[in-house]
Amino acid sequence: MTFEPEELGRSRADLADTLKALRKRAGVTQTRLAQRCNMSQTKISNIETANLTPSLVDVELILRALDAPPDLVSRVVALTRSANTEWQDVWSQRRTGLEKKQNELAGFEKSSTDFRYFLLSMVTGLLATPEYVRASLAHVPGDHGKAIAKKLERQSVLYDTSKRFTFILTEQAARWPFLPASAMAMQLDRLASISRLPNVRFGVIHLAGHLPVCPLNTFTVYDTRIATVETSTGAMVFRHHRDVSAYVNEFRGYEELALFGDEARECLTLWASQYRS
Template sequence: MTLEPEQMGQSQQELAYMLKALRKRAGLSGDRLAARCNISQSKISRIENGRVRPSLVDIERILTALDVPPRVAAEVSALARIANTEWQDARAMRRKGLDKKQWELAGLESSSTELRYFLLSMITGLLSTPEYIRATLSHVPGDHSNTIAKKLERQEVLYDRSKRFTFILTEQAARSPFVSPDAMAVQLDRLVSLSRLPNVRLAVLPMEIPLPGCPLNTFTIYDSRLSTVEISTGVMVFRDPRDVRDHFDEFSGYERHALFGDEAREKIEEWSAAFRS
């Protein structure tokens, strides 16, 4: 199924309208539908008013309760998948202010327990030094002091022992020289230091290690409920359990090949020494 960006912006309201129309066509009140599919009446109301994005499980239960024809069920399910996929345009994010995106990320980190990061081409803000963060924003016009401050503030979540973090960095991500050699060495030293936190697992994928498949994007998985994919023109947000599971399976494949613990630290220290020399 092709997902057009403009569809993603409109699909939730369209889905809400369609579900409400199907319920009325079936001659059911909101209360009766709620009882049939074991969803609270208040949630049914919020779904039909477009205030809550229903999960695909919610959709399946509602469609079963309404006993809709297969063709209609397929149409609604396709629309629901679009509604569970969000496109965040990079230009729009810059117009709003990149610091607003940092508030959103902080909210995701706060509400998640198990966070997995696959880093293809650069080091994520949670692991970055101030100089590295500043350099990665240098190509974007404007004052980024608020964004940098918020990125650094977000790093406090790494010390929350109730959360577990797994970071897998390719050699390209770890060694791409966004800052001077001395500053890159300091950045790599920070990776080694953070890898010793009890709730942080940090791994590297050196270039000599053959990988399962071909990694194309940086992505993050928040528990088992949501995954995000970063591309040069924006961010895709996936809530469809099938999409999240696919990202989890891809992550697990890299995890099986990556170097963790002392092996990872030894490799990172080798790279750091190369920058210092």
């Protein structure tokens, strides 16, 4: 399926209108449909007003309860996948304020317990020193003091032991000279320190030997509900189980290639010493 960015925002409303029309055509009330689907009437109402994006399972239950014809089912399922995919371009984020994006990420972190980060080319904000955070926004015009403060504030989630984090960095992400040498050494020291947290699993993919896969993007998976994929001009947010599962499986492949524990820290310590020398 091909997603056009301008269509992704409309698909949620289209899906809500379609499901509402199907229910009314079948002569079924929200309360009755909720009973048939083992959902609350409030959830049905939120789906029909586009306040809640339903999962594919939700939609299949509704379509079955309404006895929708097979040709219509296939079209609504395709619309559901589109509704569960969101494009966030960088220019819109800059217009609305970068701190808004930080608040969204904080929301993902608050509602999730199991996190998978694959970092291809840079250190993510949760792992970054203040110098690295400031440098990551230096190319964007304007005053980003609030966004920087929010990025640093979000780091406290790492110390919530009810949550589990797995970070996998390529050697390039860890070693790319994004800061002056002394600051890069401090950034690598921070990575080594975070790797010792009891709820953090930290891996490094050493660029040596045979690597049978070639990653294309940095991505994050929140539980098995949401996957966010970064590009140069924005980010895709996936909620469809097929898309999220694909990134979970890709992450597992990188886990097999990564060094963890003391082996990862040995790499980080060596690279930090090289910067200091």
